Amino acid sequence: MASQNTSTTVTFTFAEGVQRIRAGEVTAAEAADLLIGEMTDDELLWLLDGDTPARSMTRLPGKIKAGPIAGGAVERLGIPGVLFTDGPRGVVIDGSTAFPVSMARGATWDPELEQQVGTAMGLEARARGANYSGAVCINLLRHPAWGRAQETYGEDPVLIGLMGAGLTRGLRPNVMACVKHYALNSMENARFRVDVTVDEHALHEVYLPHFKTVIDAGAESVMSAYNSVNGKFLDVNKVLLTDVLRDEWGFDGFVTSDWVFGTHAGLESLEAGLDVEMPLRLLRARELPAALKDGRLSRDTVIRSAHRILRTTLTHAASRDQAEPSADVVAGAAHRALARRVATQAMVLLKNDAVDGVPVLPLDPSITRIAVIGKLAEQANTGDHGSSLVHPPSTSTPLDGLREALPGAEIAYADGSDIAAAVAAAGAADAVVLVVGMDHDDEGERVENDDINLDVFGFPFTFGPFKWAMGKLAKMGSQFGRGGDRESLTLHPGDERLVAAVAAANPRTTVVLIGGSAIIVEAWRAKVPTILHAWYPGMEGGRALADVLTGAAEPGGRLPVSIPTSDAHLPFFDAEATTIVYDAWWGQRKLDRDGNPAAFPFGFGLGYTTFEQQLVGHQAQDNDGTATVRVRNTGSRTGSTVVQIYAADTSAGRPIPQLIGFRRVELDPGAEATVDVALDLTPTRQRDPRTRAWSRRPGTWGIVAAAHSPRVFDDARPLT
Numbered sequence: 001m002a003s004q005n006t007s008t009t010v011t012f013t014f015a016e017g018v019q020r021i022r023a024g025e026v027t028a029a030e031a032a033d034l035l036i037g038e039m040t041d042d043e044l045l046w047l048l049d050g051d052t053p054a055r056s057m058t059r060l061p062g063k064i065k066a067g068p069i070a071g072g073a074v075e076r077l078g079i080p081g082v083l084f085t086d087g088p089r090g091v092v093i094d095g096s097t098a099f100p101v102s103m104a105r106g107a108t109w110d111p112e113l114e115q116q117v118g119t120a121m122g123l124e125a126r127a128r129g130a131n132y133s134g135a136v137c138i139n140l141l142r143h144p145a146w147g148r149a150q151e152t153y154g155e156d157p158v159l160i161g162l163m164g165a166g167l168t169r170g171l172r173p174n175v176m177a178c179v180k181h182y183a184l185n186s187m188e189n190a191r192f193r194v195d196v197t198v199d200e201h202a203l204h205e206v207y208l209p210h211f212k213t214v215i216d217a218g219a220e221s222v223m224s225a226y227n228s229v230n231g232k233f234l235d236v237n238k239v240l241l242t243d244v245l246r247d248e249w250g251f252d253g254f255v256t257s258d259w260v261f262g263t264h265a266g267l268e269s270l271e272a273g274l275d276v277e278m279p280l281r282l283l284r285a286r287e288l289p290a291a292l293k294d295g296r297l298s299r300d301t302v303i304r305s306a307h308r309i310l311r312t313t314l315t316h317a318a319s320r321d322q323a324e325p326s327a328d329v330v331a332g333a334a335h336r337a338l339a340r341r342v343a344t345q346a347m348v349l350l351k352n353d354a355v356d357g358v359p360v361l362p363l364d365p366s367i368t369r370i371a372v373i374g375k376l377a378e379q380a381n382t383g384d385h386g387s388s389l390v391h392p393p394s395t396s397t398p399l400d401g402l403r404e405a406l407p408g409a410e411i412a413y414a415d416g417s418d419i420a421a422a423v424a425a426a427g428a429a430d431a432v433v434l435v436v437g438m439d440h441d442d443e444g445e446r447v448e449n450d451d452i453n454l455d456v457f458g459f460p461f462t463f464g465p466f467k468w469a470m471g472k473l474a475k476m477g478s479q480f481g482r483g484g485d486r487e488s489l490t491l492h493p494g495d496e497r498l499v500a501a502v503a504a505a506n507p508r509t510t511v512v513l514i515g516g517s518a519i520i521v522e523a524w525r526a527k528v529p530t531i532l533h534a535w536y537p538g539m540e541g542g543r544a545l546a547d548v549l550t551g552a553a554e555p556g557g558r559l560p561v562s563i564p565t566s567d568a569h570l571p572f573f574d575a576e577a578t579t580i581v582y583d584a585w586w587g588q589r590k591l592d593r594d595g596n597p598a599a600f601p602f603g604f605g606l607g608y609t610t611f612e613q614q615l616v617g618h619q620a621q622d623n624d625g626t627a628t629v630r631v632r633n634t635g636s637r638t639g640s641t642v643v644q645i646y647a648a649d650t651s652a653g654r655p656i657p658q659l660i661g662f663r664r665v666e667l668d669p670g671a672e673a674t675v676d677v678a679l680d681l682t683p684t685r686q687r688d689p690r691t692r693a694w695s696r697r698p699g700t701w702g703i704v705a706a707a708h709s710p711r712v713f714d715d716a717r718p719l720t
């Protein structure tokens with residue numbers, strides 16, 4: 001807010017508040033009170049929405065790329081406001097590191113590594129002037145067709161909660177962490193209109209626990225979702241914003257709206273518990289001043305939100321790392337190296353059969369002629385072109401990566417558009433790397449004119465210019481990318497034909513899959529020896545892929561989603577639905593309940609060595625516990641595995657394993673270690689909707705250690 005009120009004497013500023021909190025003279029709450037005491041009604045209302053004028057909507061894409069987007073900055077008192085920049089695959093301000101997408105990072109099953117990613121993103125965000133990051137997206141993947149699947153960590157509440165908590169811990173020393181999209185936002189095309197019906201059990205036991213985990217890890221802020229739940233859009237959903245978030249969980253940070261179309265009513269949303277309408281001066285700027293004047297809006301309600309925002313921002317400013325990051329951290333060597341390491345650790349080797357007695361991967365060093373096939377092999381393809389689009393200074397494509405790693409090899413390239421040419425290249429090579437899958441046209445965030453209510457602007461507006469500007473932003477000419485939910489869970493039919501033809505021409509064919517979630521591979525799985533899921537591997541993705549193909553690194557990933565054999569085995573999904581029921585049956589749990597074996601189960605992934613593991617003990621109390629597992633590398637090279645702990649009710653006809661803990665372990669060949677794995681027993685528990693108390697579900701619960709979600713649960717120990 002530009003200087004207004006200059007005649008009033010200022011006796012307490014934001015900077016003074018920070019100083020006095022640091023000196024231990026006041027608490028953040030007291031400092032917030034003192035600041036509020038200085039503020040005019042106009043200034044207080046100014047805190048409750050973004051600072052960008054509604055008419056500047058079309059300039060947003062450019063502004064997002066140039067720097068943080070402010071909400072509630074009050075110059076007169078030195079209040080910086082919330083200075084938002086988006087994630088989740090990196091900082092969206094131009095020139096930042098593009099990490100592998102969240103789904104890829106979910107495949108690392110490594111919250112400590114994710115914390116390092118958070119640290120890097122936090123430093124880059126702060127170096128570019130932000131104090132608030134929207135990187136922590138943890139919506140549970142209910143169906144792999146969700147267009148924004150790539151932005152979350154997978155299908156399992158425990159996995160996504162711990163990964164989101166890792167990112168949050170990493171971000172917080174430099175920026176405030178915003179966890180999104182609260183809640184049940186897992187459809188794209190219909191996100192602005194769909195109403196999700198969910199019962200209390202599925203809501204609290206499946207779709208919300210990970211939000212609680214991330215809030216307990218210290219997230220300062222929550223972003224409300226676009227969709228509605230049980231008949232109420234999230235911005236006006238008092239049950240979720242106040243009864244659950246504040247009263248039941250004790251969250252004391254601030255809530256911001258998802259952008260522009262995520263606020264439906266200025267006054268009602270404030271009363272329901274939404275603190276900031278982002279990022280424009282839109283509904284609230286029109287509604288609130290009059291409402292405050294004529295008494296429809298109480299001053300207490302304004303102060304309640306003002307206090308949350310200021311207290312949280314003050315706490316952050318007083319406690320964040322003192323050192324200002326220098327500009328050269330942004331996409332600097334250390335962060336690029338981290339992006340590369342994460343990408344190798346994220347790649348999931350689904351199949352690696354032997355040809356002439358030797359597994360196809362890692363590539364035999366004596367191989368000198370390689371055919372690289374597929375248009376995605378030479379495309380800088382780091383994910384969709386929506387709000388999470390990052391603009392790295394460079395991107396290593398699969399073809400770049402292989403050429404750099406194998407300078408002495410003869411590398412032939414065919415884009416696959418001409419099958420005969422691809423087959424000829426494959427036939428003339430010792431091995432083939434065939435890169436197929438998705439890009440921003442197949443899946444991603446999507447905004448269309450007819451998706452949204454443009455009346456919110458209160459003046460004539462069409463989405464055309466915004467789309468055009470986003471297209472320019474995406475450096476793709478006028479192409480924003482179709483995005484949206486996936487139309488099919490398989491590869492494109494042309495790619496399936498290409499796989500079959502190329503694999504027939506060369507038995508040493510590795511299919512590299514690119515995409516944000518599960519890809520159904522049944523039509524061609526048996527025709528190829530080797531399948532590697534690389535997700536969207538980020539700006540260093542090509543180099544990381546070459547590391548894995550050559551064996552310089554092993555593919556460390558484990559599936560954060562189950563891959564079914566047929567989409568008929570998945571929950572009901574209609575991309576255009578206006579109402580939908582979410583229940584407690586999805587992903588691996590639904591496959592297990594229905595007796596449909598997965599093509600590749602949740603948690604699955606091969607490495608270049610082998611492991612054995614044995615549960616040797618555990619202890620559990622209420623929600624927490626520890627399992628002790630002996631792990632041994634039984635193969636011939638150093639490698640890592642992810643020890644996974646599952647619980648199931650063994651008295652059920654078909655036990656349905658539920659992940660309750662995991663830990664990545666790296667060992668030299670022949671080495672053995674005994675490790676403790678922290679347990680989160682929430683999946684074994686139920687919440688009484690009346691008393692809100694949690695207790696163990698009925699049944700005879702057992703516990704096992706496994707390398708992936710187990711099909712049989714015979715050798716379980718009783719969960720005590």
Ligand code: BGC
Nearest residue numbers: 086134180181258259387388
């Ligand atoms: C997305 C959010 C994002 C926001 C700001 C919205 O369209 O749904 O995830 O944080 O834009 O970029």
